[in-house]
Amino acid sequence: MTIVSDALASVDSFLPGLADKLSANSFIDNESEQSQIINWFKLSGGCKLMVKRSYGGRELTPWQGVLVQLGLGIYSPSLAIGAGMHQFSIATLQEMAKTSHGLESLLLEAIAKNDLLVSSAFSEGNTARSILQSQIVAKPSGKGFLITGTKKPCSLAHDMDLLTASVQVEPSDGEPYFAVALIHKENDGVNVESFWNASFLKASQSEAVHLDEVYVPHSMMVNVDEQSAYHAHISGFVWFELLTSASYLGMVYGLVEQADKHKRLSSEDKAAAYIKLDSSALALKAIAYDMNNQTQDTLAQVLACRYQLQEVLAQVMTQIIEKVGGINYIGNAYFSSIAQTIHAFNFHPPAKHSMLTPLASYYDNKPLIMV
Known part of the structure; x- marks a missing residue:
């Protein structure tokens, strides 16, 4: 198979x-x-x-x-x-x-x-800010916290049942600390606004979720110590990169299949594309079989797979679209949409350009520092 x-x-x-x-x-x-x-x-x-x-x-x-x-x-x-x-x-x-x-x-x-659907407000990633530093703030209030901030884009914005959000707790006395808030979508102060103006991926519901003094009781707030928070971030990014890479790889597999159905590929064209895509899938398989204990090494490996995959998918997509031809590209919305969508892979955090220096240090046997 x-x-x-x-x-x-x-x-x-x-x-x-x-x-x-x-x-x-x-x-x-x-x-x-x-x-x-x-x-x-x-x-x-x-x-x-x-x-x-x-x-x-x-x-x-x-x-x-x-x-x-x-x-x-x-x-x-x-x-x-x-x-x-x-x-x-x-x-x-x-x-x-x-x-x-x-x-x-x-x-x-x-x-x-x-069958509850869970979305995530982790790693907002603003320019010149660390993706590990949450811009969502929680302030003590009674037997809980009032949470304020925005996550955009936030996939599943309309249909989610729960939102998990990394927050910076700012106590009345003491230093701020990291925590994770578990927020019901129906809570007062949770608002969804239009944000995604691109013509592709509209059904992913990637809109802006605004939290305006949303009350969250202590029981729905998970305090995470510094070491556990760091490991949770490492583990989270490993999973995120693995699943996101698989998603975009699937899109290009689909592109090859559609081009083949339109009889735009020779058997050699299809085989050449599949060799590149299958090699990438096997790299993801190696990561998937080593997921019992996510470490810095696992993160470095999955980032290497992801950044290499960005280049492979762009290359295969360009070659296949050339075979599809201009008339099909113009006349069939599938091909133009997929071509645009594949470029979005580059924008998921952490961006390649931001991680080259940390990875270079890692390859010199130094700790991998997320930015």
Whole structure:
């Protein structure tokens, strides 16, 4: 079985009925702002895929999770991005649950039981600011905190049930410290505003989520000590890069498949593209099979895979689009949309240019410092 066949079979197996719904609609309808793909993902059981069995979930292996993301990327770029955000949020919650005895376990059980969709407000990444320093602030108020800040873009903005947010707690006395807030979308002060003006990935619901003095009780705030916070960030980024890389890789697999269906590729063209894409998928597989204990080494490895993949996908996409030809590019919205979407891979944090110096230090056997 090829990697593409395995990915599509994984979607059929783990998300029953979803592929039929996606295939019954046009690409443009699935990718539109009014699309129902996120809701279909929920209805097909997607919310519990990566949740551990001890919490009532399916507990897919990391490689199975990668295959699902590849398959979703082939079917729908927007769904791959949205689903990847949920799975990354689940992975972060489960990482925190390893060292905490708080609400995370109960929350994970509720997510699996009720098919709750979780979005994330981590790593906002503003120019000249560290992606690890949250711009969302929590101030003590009564038996909880008032949280204020904005996450943009925030995928799943409309359909999310819960938002996990890294916050900087500013106590009335003492130094600020890092924590994670668990916020229900229906809380007063949670507002979604339009932000995504690009013509692609509209169905990922990547809008602006504003938190205006949202009250969060102590029970929904997870305090994380400095060492645990650092490890949670490392683990979170490993998962994020792995799932995001799989999503965009799936999109280019889909591009090759569509170009082949339009009879624009010779057998040599298709084989040459698949050699490059399969090599990248196997690199992700190596990372996925080494996910039991995420370390700086794991992060450096997955970043290397991701940055190399950016170049590979851009190269394959350009070669395939040339074979597709100008008439198909102009006349078929799928091809022009995919071409634009692939470029967005470069903008996910951390950007390559910001990590070259830290990685150079790492390759000189120094600690890897995130920026």
